Amino acid sequence: MSQEIDWTDYPCDGFYDELVAAPGQPRAVVRALLADLAELGTEELAVRQEAADVSIKEMGISFTVYSEEGGTIDRSWPFDVVPRVIPQSEWQRVEAGLKQRVQALNLFIDDLYHEQKIIADGVFPREVLAKSVNFREQCIGVNPPLGIWAHICGSDLVRDADGCIYVLEDNLRVPSGVSYMLENRLVTKRVLPELFEHYAPLPVDDYPSQLFDTLAALSPRPADYPQVVVLTPGIYNSAYFEHAYLAQQMGAELVEGRDLFVDGDDCCYMHTVDGPERVDVIYRRIDDLFLDPEAFRPDSALGVPGLVRAWKAGHVALANAPGAGVADDKVVYAFVPEIIRYYLDQDAIIPNVPTYRCMEPQDLNYVLEHLHELVVKPANESGGYGMLIGPAATAAERETFAAAIKQDPRNYIAQPTLKLSTVPTVVKKGIEPRHVDLRPFILSADRQQVTTGGLTRVALRKGSLVVNSSQGGGSKDTWIVSEDVASEPLAASSAAESQPASSGQVTQTQTQNQSTR
Amino acid sequence: MLSRVAENIYWLARYIERAENTARLVSVNANLLLDLPRGIAPGWQPLIDITGANTLFEEHYKEYGERQVVRFLLSDQRHCGSIMSALAAARENCRTIRDIVPREAWEQLNGLYLFASEELQQGMTKTGRHRYLRELIGSTQALTGLLDGTMLHDQGYEFLCLGRYLERADMTSRIADVRSATLLPEAEELRPFDTIQWVSVLKSLTAYQMYRRSAQIRVQRGPVLRFIFQSDSFPRAVRYCMEAVRAGLEHLPRNEAALRILGRLARSLDNAQLERLSPADLHAFVDELQAGIGDLHQEIAATWFLPLPESPAAEAD
Known part of the structure; x- marks a missing residue:
């Protein structure tokens, strides 16, 4: 018999827990879910966790780590079955805040590479720009399609002990993790199907098609079906799984630098069996400095000679644009509230961590x-x-x-020093709080879109604040849940629907529960 | 299809085939030596001669003994034709094209690689060698079948076939060459051994039974040579491999130059009067054949694969 989880024993003092307000007091949006988890019990939850681990191995969800013998190994992606839940009303505000932030950052980057009005107006100090390592002189005066520089942005959000969500940093170069967000969802659907169905978290699966639309909107030849490719440094890169995954999901070619070349017409082509084929949009997962040995580091073997030339000529789009990383700087970060006010005449919806x-x-x-x-x-x-x-x-x-x-x-x-919020997490002896952050992804082209939730990373070691996967971090599925849907526990609603008309799934669950007792 | 992907598939197939045929090569020589009377046995050096790796071999080994040669061909990572090198290279190629290759094929290749490295010590012993090589050959055959039976038969598959059959043609000719390289003196009392040796060659190509079905005459040099070089129905025969390469080429764009080279190769193969060739002439013929296969590879690479990094990209087309 599986032992019920007793939420009154859950030690969440001193931190903001995402699901439990105080021992024995679930937050409103998860009151029903926690009752269901309690009834599921620790043993059954451990069984589900094991099923998740097996699924991840079978699905080949992995990240690459370097081994001592010089080769690399794929390691399974660590995942915790208990979802992190965010009420829809709160998420709508976060979503608006992220859009606002990235819109302002794009205006800021474009301004820095053109008139630098924000500096002339005394809002942003010139010496900060002078010290920026990610400002690229090669990009001055360039007009990328739609005036957008950071098409894919991953911003890290944290919640402090005061319950307030802050932006910790913005990643405007080559943010990764979105493939794990998508795979986490698939795993959850497999191992917690009944809870998933009952609480109906908003879907995340649109991301690959949204990403494709974002990239396609940048094509220099809008009349034709755009040739979009994903540019990877290769199989030894730690995010190679994600590069291959996104290419596959979008139906785009996964290319390496040597697959591409820039011809005398300043257009970019890829070598195919049928001969050279023009490339319109490159979702590049290579850092600026390695993109083009002609423009940046001459010793880079990963990049494509002449690529920046083709980009400046407007013959190929690069996402994110070179130089977008200028806004990905800790001192620039400290100015984001001013940047938002300057370009949009608005207050920041999501605050920065006080800096x-x-x-x-x-x-x-x-x-x-x-x-x-x-x-x-x-x-x-x-x-x-x-x-x-x-x-x-x-x-x-x-x-x-x-x-x-x-x-x-x-x-x-x-x-x-922040006190990162916690979420209940399966451990050897039942369930304990572990610290989390959240990385949503914001897409910007002809319109802006934000992932539904994002990637929740969790520090699996007790007390640890390090959520990085190479250092004992794992991840969780992130549920954006409507408060109305989530109000009744699955167990209660299935009892209410005791008539034969209730669905086969619910009836079956009841039978199983009875037989295990 | 990306040129790089085509190239990876092609080399994946070549390396799988190379591992299998190197295993066959070692096994034919081992059998030959057992069949020959002590004192006239040519030993193991011919295997290195026909793989053309003498310089490398002599850098690292003092003598052409059985242990040294077998180690060199099975496990030496410095030799790119060794079974372990070939399997490792096949695996690396496969890793980068995992979305093209069915998952089961990747797992089979992985398992094969693990078997080959874990059981290597067995393969080095006289008693364990036969079982080790047989297992290797069986597993590569399974892999070949798995790819044929489950992979999409599109352009990628054509490159798989090109790689497989070019490598096989090359290696079959080398395996036949083991016999010509042994150069037994033409003496009446050695005649019976001659037959035995050709049976060995046939068996190492899994060709003995098929030879009997197809030729219906006793095993002798002329018909055996015709069978393994010129048969258009035995799938390890050089002629058959050439036809398979032609079928692959015909499905690819911009294939004119490659087809021309293939045509030349096929004609010289058809016109050869193999039974009339002295052992030395046969060796020369095989050399020429291999050079032709090399030319065909160069043409395939130039037409469809990534240009070499030295050549400026702007001039690539």
Whole structure:
């Protein structure tokens, strides 16, 4: 017999839990779902978790890690069956906020590569731009199709202990993870079919066709069916699974740099068995600097010589456009609320994590006085390098950092240490809270679209805040659920429909429950 | 279809076929040696001679002993024609085209690779070798059948066939060449061994039974050579392979140059008076045939595959 889950024992003090407000008190939107999970019990939930793990292996959902012998191995994608649920009303606000943010960022990027009005008007400091490592001089004056630079954006959202959702960072270069969002949904449908059917989370499966439409809208030859390709660095890239997956789902060719060439007419072609074939739109999953040895790093073997030339001539579209990463910078991030106000004359719908800009004397003083409680990040590093996590650092480390900040204040920002929200997660002994973030994807071309939810990443180690898959992170399905649909537990509604007219599925579930008791 | 994908499929097929035929090559020589009286046995060097890898071999080994040659052909990763190298290369090619190749075929290839590496020590021993090679040949055959039976027969499949049959034609000619390379002295008392050796060659190509059905005469040099080079119905015969290559080429665009080279090859094959060739002449004939196969490969690569990175992309077409 499966032991029922007792939500009054669920230890969610001190953090905001996405599903449980306080021990024994489910949040409104999941009151019914938690009752169903409780009845399912820990053992049955473990069985479902195992089924999910098997499905993932069978479906070949993997990510690549480098092995010691120089080869690579595909590792199965870690996944937790308990979904993260967001009420539809809240999501609508987040969605509007993301659209607003990306619209402003695109205007900002376009302005930086043209008149730089935002600098002339004194809203954005010129020295921040001068220090940006992702600003590409080669892109000055270029007019990409529709004036859009960041067609695919992945913004990381976190919820702090106050229950408020913040944007932690925007990824405007080659954000990844969307294929796992899609696969997580397939796995959930397989292993929790009855709950899925009952709570009817909004679908996520449109993404590949939306992505294709976004890319197709950029085609320089709108009259013809556009030749869209996905450009990958190759099978040894850690996101190769996603590149292959998206190409397959869109029915586009998956190409490597050597498959493409730019001819004397400044058009881009791919080598096919039938001869050269013109390419209209390239969804590139290669970083700017490797795109074109003529324009950027001359030693890049991954890119296509002349590609930037063809792009500037308007003969091929690149998504995202080279240089879009200029807005993907920690100091630029700190200015996003001002950027939104400047271009759209609106307040930001989703706030930034409060950020201190050390370049401003008042902020600098505060940061230096409060180093022990802040996270300090250098502007031009990524992947967590060169960060100071104040509460965890030694006094000596803080002193060294204070000196570095005073030396070059413009290169640093600081943020309070966040208490990432948690979601119930299956562990060896039942169910415990684990920290999560959320990466939705925003598509921009002739119109804007946001994924329904996004990829919820979860730090599977107890107490850990690291959600990265290479460091013990996993993921969850993300459900956007209408409050009306979710109000009744499955068990209650099936009892109410006790007439023979009820569906076969419900009747069957009841029989099974009775026989296991 | 992308040129790179076509190229990967082509090499996938060539490497699978190469692994199988290298196994056949080792097995024919082992059998030959058992059949020959001590003292006149030519040993193992001919295998290296006909794979043309003498320089590489001599860099790493002191003598052409059985252990050294078998190790070189089965497992040496420095030799791109060794079974382990060929299987590893087939697997790498297959990895990049997993959406084209049925999943079962990928799993079969993976399993084959794991078997070949895990049981390698068995394959190195005199007693374990036969079983090891037989298992390898059986598994590659299964893989070939799986691809034929489940893969979409579109342009990609044509490249699979091109790779498979070109490699097979090349390797069949090399396997026959083992016999010509042994160059037994023409002596009356050695005549009986001659027949035995040709039976060995046939058996290593799984051709003995089919030879008997088709030729209905006892095993002797002339008809055996005709069978393995010129038969248009035995699927490991060079002539048959050429026809299969032609069928593949005919389904591809811009095939004129490749078909011309193939036509030349097929004519010289048909016109050869094999039974009249001395062993030395036969060896020369096989060399020429292999050079022709090499030319055909060059043409296929130039027409359909990615241009070499040295050539400026703008001049590619």
